[in-house]
Amino acid sequence: MELEQSRALFAKNGVSMAAISYDSGEILAAFAQKYAIGYPLLSDKGSDVIRRFGIFNANMTPELRSYGVPHPVEYLISPGGVVVEKYFVENYQHRVAGSAVALDRFGEVAADASAVTLESGALQVQIGFPSRRAFAGQELSFFARFTLQPGWHVYAASSIEFETEAVERQEVAWPEPETMEVPALNESQKVYTGAFEVHGKLLLRFPLPEGELVLRGRLSLQQCSESICEPPQTIAFELPLVLEPFVISDRDREMKKKVTG
Numbered sequence: 001m002e003l004e005q006s007r008a009l010f011a012k013n014g015v016s017m018a019a020i021s022y023d024s025g026e027i028l029a030a031f032a033q034k035y036a037i038g039y040p041l042l043s044d045k046g047s048d049v050i051r052r053f054g055i056f057n058a059n060m061t062p063e064l065r066s067y068g069v070p071h072p073v074e075y076l077i078s079p080g081g082v083v084v085e086k087y088f089v090e091n092y093q094h095r096v097a098g099s100a101v102a103l104d105r106f107g108e109v110a111a112d113a114s115a116v117t118l119e120s121g122a123l124q125v126q127i128g129f130p131s132r133r134a135f136a137g138q139e140l141s142f143f144a145r146f147t148l149q150p151g152w153h154v155y156a157a158s159s160i161e162f163e164t165e166a167v168e169r170q171e172v173a174w175p176e177p178e179t180m181e182v183p184a185l186n187e188s189q190k191v192y193t194g195a196f197e198v199h200g201k202l203l204l205r206f207p208l209p210e211g212e213l214v215l216r217g218r219l220s221l222q223q224c225s226e227s228i229c230e231p232p233q234t235i236a237f238e239l240p241l242v243l244e245p246f247v248i249s250d251r252d253r254e255m256k257k258k259v260t261g
Contacts, residue, residue: 006098
């Protein structure tokens, strides 16, 4: 399961998982047993801690069963109690994948990570997700690990894009490029050389049917040496994911009813 994979990736780096809710201990114990939750669920009855973190959902009025619920946020907290990082997605139906945090923070990927290796000329690039498993509505991270033969470069105008049928939004963070002088053109260009890594994020739409989902993408670039410039090219690729069943609680049903009217 995606949660268990994320938990294992965190454990490799000395990080433990826990969740906090305004629900009672009895409700959380029943929920953990029903869905085989393998990490602590902490009861914050009265939403005291939730209020202190500033994530109390004031849109839920006192007469609603969901009164006291927090906005969904993931925190990375140091042993000294300092918030190191916050992962927030605006829509309550969306969540940041634990595997995304493990990749972005620790560079970790699961043993069965979904990845594909592309080769073209002097270039080899591995593109993938840190975990093969996900849920609809999750924000996933992906990586692209480039290796160029000595003497070759690609221009900084390179891009990675996923088709948007199952993707609500996406972004890619490229490293700082080098500046290369090109005497033949009497100008300088921004380029990448050697080995470098790119990280990106995409938000899966909600809802999506459970089961296998194949995300199709395109890598666009131009590779050159000191004497040869190959034509610009676009390389298509596919990455499979397994979408696990989405668990929706009575509280979430009430929130959805309130949002949709």
